[in-house]
Amino acid sequence: MxxxxxxxxxxxxxxxxxxxxxxxxxxxxxxxxxxxxxxxxxxxxxxxxxxxxxxxxxxxxxxxxxxxxxxxxxxxxxxxxxxxxxxxxxxxxxxxxxxxxxxxxxxxxxxxxxxxxxxxxxxxxxxxxxxxxxxxxxxxxxxxxxxxxxxxxxxxxxxxxxxxxxxxxxxxxxVDGIYTADPNICPKARKISEISYDEMLNMASLGAKVLQIRSVGFAKKYNIPVHVRSSFSEEEGTMVVQEESVQEQLVVSGVTHDLDQARITLKKVPDQPGIAAKIFSPIAESGILVDMIIQNTRATGQTDLTFTVPKSDYEKAMEIEKKIAEEIGAEEVFGDPNIAKVSVIGVGMKNHSGVASLMFNALSRENINIIMISTSEIRISCVIEEKYAELAVRVLHTSFGLDRED
Amino acid sequence: MxxxxxxxxxxxxxxxxxxxxxxxxxxxxxxxxxxxxxxxxxxxxxxxxxxxxxxxxxxxxxxxxxxxxxxxxxxxxxxxxxxxxxxxxxxxxxxxxxxxxxxxxxxxxxxxxxxxxxxxxxxxxxxxxxxxxxxxxxxxxxxxxxxxxxxxxxxxxxxxxxxxxxxxxxxxxxVDGIYTADPNICPKARKISEISYDEMLNMASLGAKVLQIRSVGFAKKYNIPVHVRSSFSEEEGTMVVQEESVQEQLVVSGVTHDLDQARITLKKVPDQPGIAAKIFSPIAESGILVDMIIQNTRATGQTDLTFTVPKSDYEKAMEIEKKIAEEIGAEEVFGDPNIAKVSVIGVGMKNHSGVASLMFNALSRENINIIMISTSEIRISCVIEEKYAELAVRVLHTSFGLDRED
Structure with a gap:
């Protein structure tokens, strides 16, 4: 009872x-x-x-x-x-x-x-x-x-x-649970029987779209086991639990991808205090969500700034940034709506070095060029050309030993 | 203000x-x-x-x-x-x-x-x-x-x-107010500018269907002037107010009709205590609303009992009563779904005798046979054959001096 x-x-x-x-x-x-x-x-x-x-x-x-x-x-x-x-x-x-x-x-x-x-x-x-x-x-x-x-x-x-x-x-x-990758593009994806709150938080925000992210935070805070399962079958789904309760600790628990990304780069931005605010405030004001931001410092007192926005906001964001670029004296604005983000997630990577290099090597072996990189404690994300997204997910899934055995 | x-x-x-x-x-x-x-x-x-x-x-x-x-x-x-x-x-x-x-x-x-x-x-x-x-x-x-x-x-x-x-x-x-009769069948019907709560109560229950009857009771109890008017025009509608506030007091304020009536008669019912309960309890239990009830006593210790129900419940009510008639030993059950109720309403009739005879005479002049009669303090209702309903409304409207002058 x-x-x-x-x-x-x-x-x-x-x-x-x-x-x-x-x-x-x-x-x-x-x-x-x-x-x-x-x-x-x-x-x-x-x-x-x-x-x-x-x-x-x-x-x-x-x-x-x-x-x-x-x-x-x-x-x-x-x-x-x-x-x-x-x-x-x-x-x-x-x-x-x-x-x-x-x-x-x-x-x-x-x-x-x-x-x-x-x-x-x-x-x-x-x-x-x-x-x-x-x-x-x-x-x-x-x-x-x-x-x-x-x-x-x-x-x-x-x-x-x-x-x-x-x-x-x-x-x-x-859906009947959380998978190690999207089964539609990665046929060898396995259903995960247990996953930690933190992994789930990273999964959700990266587009696994099964559980609302705020609810996972709540579950973590109050330590409520969450069982994600299908309303159309009797099968067990995925338990989202405390990290310590997860039985089988893999280095990487899953590979996710997000095709709804577009990249915008401002080239040779004057490297002055307050410049980032000038670039991002108008974007935020028009309700556009910026995901990744990367800044490469140049030696010349100038910098290149790249960020990603949802594909549907690409045109609007480009328009805004072209005006901004003129105002602040950046050399050029260019972008690419045909990109994707692939990520590997796993609490295991906190204790294992080499996850990043394994990821980069796997992508490189398939001649997939990495455009942007961002990392968190339990996640590494790479922006690549959109056309390689599915291949990248499959390759990473295999490389990190997630493939279903059958 | x-x-x-x-x-x-x-x-x-x-x-x-x-x-x-x-x-x-x-x-x-x-x-x-x-x-x-x-x-x-x-x-x-x-x-x-x-x-x-x-x-x-x-x-x-x-x-x-x-x-x-x-x-x-x-x-x-x-x-x-x-x-x-x-x-x-x-x-x-x-x-x-x-x-x-x-x-x-x-x-x-x-x-x-x-x-x-x-x-x-x-x-x-x-x-x-x-x-x-x-x-x-x-x-x-x-x-x-x-x-x-x-x-x-x-x-x-x-x-x-x-x-x-x-x-x-x-x-x-x-609709743009309360009329002296339904304008669809009585072209000379006038919009009433003021009407008393009690008249409105009788109008509503007789099928004027403009104001919910319970709300009129509330308005009367707390003396709230109610203005019934059209949401599609700017014209004044009908004010429903205290009897004393009504300016122009006519003997009869309106003529209403109700076509949704069917009549059922039980002939030669043994005239014993409790017989009415036996007849009406099963009707009430099946959710059928009985409107008028009339009982004619015979000299023989038997009685004829007639009542009306909504047309849609006629078949069901007949079925129930046929069983009851057998049980209680009534001679016969017969009915007629093709009847109508016409009523004249007016607080004025409290102080004027002769309203009933004026009504009966008017109907009689047109050879309209009256099947049932029921009266309240400010209302007289007659059940007639359905086919005469519209004629009856027009005749009564004229007889009680309600016709629009134009």
Missing amino acids: ALIVQKFGGTSVADIHRIQNVANRVVKTHKQGNDVVVILSAMAGITDHLINLANEAAKKPDRRELDVLLATGEQTTAALLAMMLKGMGHRAQSLMGHQAEVITDCEYGNARILEIGTDRIRRLLADRNIVVVAGFQGTDIKGNITTLGRGGSDTSAVAIAAALKADVCEIYTD | ALIVQKFGGTSVADIHRIQNVANRVVKTHKQGNDVVVILSAMAGITDHLINLANEAAKKPDRRELDVLLATGEQTTAALLAMMLKGMGHRAQSLMGHQAEVITDCEYGNARILEIGTDRIRRLLADRNIVVVAGFQGTDIKGNITTLGRGGSDTSAVAIAAALKADVCEIYTD
């Missing part, structure tokens, strides 16, 4: 038929004698539909009111699941953010959870209710409806699991 | 374009220096859509969860209007039922308002906000979401107007 939090994403509740599938799974867990708290997302596509409505209503929809609007998506699925469970003869009750006492700050659209009151949930569980909480939403202390930002239901789930000291937080999604 | 509550129904907020129309009207009232509280229904059709979803989710959807689901309809329109008003440069804020402190009992699906806390609304008004309240919904004292039943947004509006001691409660709808 355990306390289990189960979170189902938008594709898992996309229609009544799939919600029925969720209900069956929840009931099965409950019948095994477990206490079950279910966190739901909105039906797939609904949030986008509501955002479109909001954009019709106002050029720049007010953030408070946008949250009120968006919160209806999860309210709908939570009510539907709860009535379905009751229709099946089980005790169940839906709770909205304010009823579940998910207290957040008042940063509408991207609120942070401050506190979760668990009294009401615990009382319902004690009466053998299946508790269905609308994900993604909370309330500030004044009673305004807030939302946690895209993928916020993952954060709701982990935070509620933490507040309840749940035994596990299960994240049901449309 | 006044405090004005404006309520807009489903057709007035059916899409973004119409919500824009609502926004313009609200802003106009606000710009004249008035405090404005807006109550909204869900977009036309949405509530039915949600009910269909619920019926897919469960055979008999749990009432608590159904309310959670339905409440999303008004949440959506309230958020959209508030963001639109803000987008137009005005201060505005949406409030859901629990935020507006609309406290109800916990009769899900048909909750009654117990109390309305006005602090938050008053504070927002003091800051010159346009306050947009989601209609139809409230919260019980435990914080569960409740809804007020079909047409409940009218009740929300009048109740909030009462709590705020508003100067007027304007109900915007797709």
Whole structure:
């Protein structure tokens, strides 16, 4: 008997038929004698539909009111699941953010959870209710409806699991776990049975897109085991746990790639204090996210500065930087939207030297030119030409001994 | 400068374009220096859509969860209007039922308002906000979401107007006021400029279908002037006010008709105590609403019993009564689904005798046979053959001097 939090994403509740599938799974867990708290997302596509409505209503929809609007998506699925469970003869009750006492700050659209009151949930569980909480939403202390930002239901789930000291937080999604690489381009990719929070944090930010990054931080902070698994199969997925709990410690746990990158270089930038701010402030102001930044100092008091932006923002960023280059007297701006970032991730590399050189050698053997390099404690990323991305992933996957044996 | 509550129904907020129309009207009232509280229904059709979803989710959807689901309809329109008003440069804020402190009992699906806390609304008004309240919904004292039943947004509006001691409660709808008869069948029908609460109560229940009946009771109790008017025109509509305030007191204010009636007669029912309960309990249990009931005593210790039900329930009710008739030893059950009810309504008839005979004579002159009669203090209703309904309305309209002069 355990306390289990189960979170189902938008594709898992996309229609009544799939919600029925969720209900069956929840009931099965409950019948095994477990206490079950279910966190739901909105039906797939609904949030986008509501955002479109909001954009019709106002050029720049007010953030408070946008949250009120968006919160209806999860309210709908939570009510539907709860009535379905009751229709099946089980005790169940839906709770909205304010009823579940998910207290957040008042940063509408991207609120942070401050506190979760668990009294009401615990009382319902004690009466053998299946508790269905609308994900993604909370309330500030004044009673305004807030939302946690895209993928916020993952954060709701982990935070509620933490507040309840749940035994596990299960994240049901449309993939069956975390893989050592994208199986679509790397046929020998293996499902990872256990991975550490830190590795997952690096995976998520690099495009593995399975778990919302903020929720992983939460899970790490409160040490909540997260089980990422498929809502369409019974198979075990991937457990995200403390580093110390991971049984099989590989040097590198996975290889990720990100094709949504474009590179921009400012050549011969005067090497003066404040120059970087001048280059990046207008980019930030127009809402463009800069990923990697690299600066090569030249001997001449000038420097070359290269950074990456999402492909969709490439034209806009180039335009901005061309103006900036003139203002600050840089020689030239050039760029390339046809690049990719490949990364190897693993807590093991903290204790093993030579990971970087193994990576560079592997790429070099295939004549793949490395354009940019960036590293963190447990990750090495290389920007390469886009056309080599898939080859690079396969080569690195083999080189670091990740290939499935069969 | 006044405090004005404006309520807009489903057709007035059916899409973004119409919500824009609502926004313009609200802003106009606000710009004249008035405090404005807006109550909204869900977009036309949405509530039915949600009910269909619920019926897919469960055979008999749990009432608590159904309310959670339905409440999303008004949440959506309230958020959209508030963001639109803000987008137009005005201060505005949406409030859901629990935020507006609309406290109800916990009769899900048909909750009654117990109390309305006005602090938050008053504070927002003091800051010159346009306050947009989601209609139809409230919260019980435990914080569960409740809804007020079909047409409940009218009740929300009048109740909030009462709590705020508003100067007027304007109900915007797709008709431009209350008419002396249905203009579709009575071309000489006039718009009524003022009508008493009691007359309106009788109008509404007889099928004028403009104002939810419970809201009229509320308005009467707290003496809130209700202005029923069109959201698509600037014209004045109909004021529903205290009897004493009505300027022009006619004997009869209007003629209504109801085609959704079917008649069932049980012949030679043994005249014993408890027999009526035996006849009507099974009808009530199957959710069929009985309107008129008439009993003619025979000299023989037997009685004939006639009653009316909605046309859609006729077959079901006949089936039930045939069984009952056998059980209790009634001679025969027969019925007629092709009937109509025409009524004349007016507080004036309290002080004028002869209204009934004028009505019966008028119908008789046209050879319209009266099948059933029922009366209240300010209303006389006759059941006639359905095919004569329109003729009867026109004849009565003329006989009671209601025809438009032009």
